Amino acid sequence: MMNFNILRVQFTHSMRTFGIRCLPSFQNKPVLITTHHFIKANTRSITRLSNNNAHKILFRRQYNTSERSRKSIVGRGKTEERSSLTIGQKVVGAAKVSANISIIVLGIGVFGVIIYFVLKELFSPSGSTKVFNEALEKIRSNPECQKILGTPIKGHGGSSSSGRRRHRLVRFQEVINTDGTQHKLMRIYLEGSLIRGTALLDMTKNNKGIWVTKYLVVSIPEYNKRIFIEYNDDINKENKDDEKNDKENRI
């Protein structure tokens, strides 16, 4: 028994000198595990045999851990019963749950807005991608443009002056005209095999609230030339025709 006591003292001593870090490696050794079991069985006899501080520490540690685990079991039982909570605890719990739910809802909302913008810009007929593709097709199929610019015509939106935008994507520039009407401008930079040019597209709302192209014009600055690909003098013309037809039908 005395031999064993010396061993214990050395063990605790080494634990102290090496610090907490060494504990797991000690515990993994089978020899020490057996001593640990022995202590569990005979803690009382050891404390009686020697009044060493190390044993007290060991004993206390073991006692504390068992106490802690018992406490945690009781605590878990308490939290499961909602009726036994105080009002303050209930308020705190409700606030936590509602905060979590609001964060989730906010995230879903932001994601929804982003998805809306993606779908709108990519697929809707008045979205910039579709308008750009249609306008570029019109320019490419125009014989005068083909002749002057040279046949493979590249189209892109220019890089911004600060150079921050990495991709030269085409975007609408939404402006309000000085007479108060909404306009969407689109500038397409064209690169033919012979010469460069820019196309300007102006869209505005007609009196039915539909976006209508007012003009699509290709300007070639080096020849000081403008090619009109599309020009609507009166954006409400189609609507007037419809109204005329309606009147004729009524008559």
Place this chain on the structure above:
Amino acid sequence: MSRYDFNRDPCPWVILNDTGGAFAMGAIGGGIWHFVKGAKNSPKGERIIGAITAVKARSPVLGGNFAVWGGLFSTFDCALKGIRQKEDPWNLIASGFLTGGFLAARGGIGAATRSACFGACVLAIIEGVTFATGRFTSPPPVMQVPDIRPQSPNPQ
């Protein structure tokens, strides 16, 4: 250089630029990430050494992964620009799709498809974020819209 695209490299060179930019982004971001992670996972008293070791070991790897992604993305983007002769968001989404699929090709068709869809979704979301920020940050300015008219009343 022409006056239309200053500040920007033409297409084959932009791949190098993008690869380097992606490497720097991955290395810096990975450096911060692995510094914190290394400090958290090292024992007390050796936190700084552990953090530096983790950064030295891991952040160049992450930077390399980013560089592969960015370089391949830029390559596909340039190829699509050359084929389609125009630049629109579909180029970006398609090159994200192709990059994701290409990098996961060794995992089989299923893994490649999943990764490709993930890449396309990431690029689509980035596009959506740029559209949304462009919409919400700048209100439409009031200006005189250029009123261009043809000389003859009826063109063509």
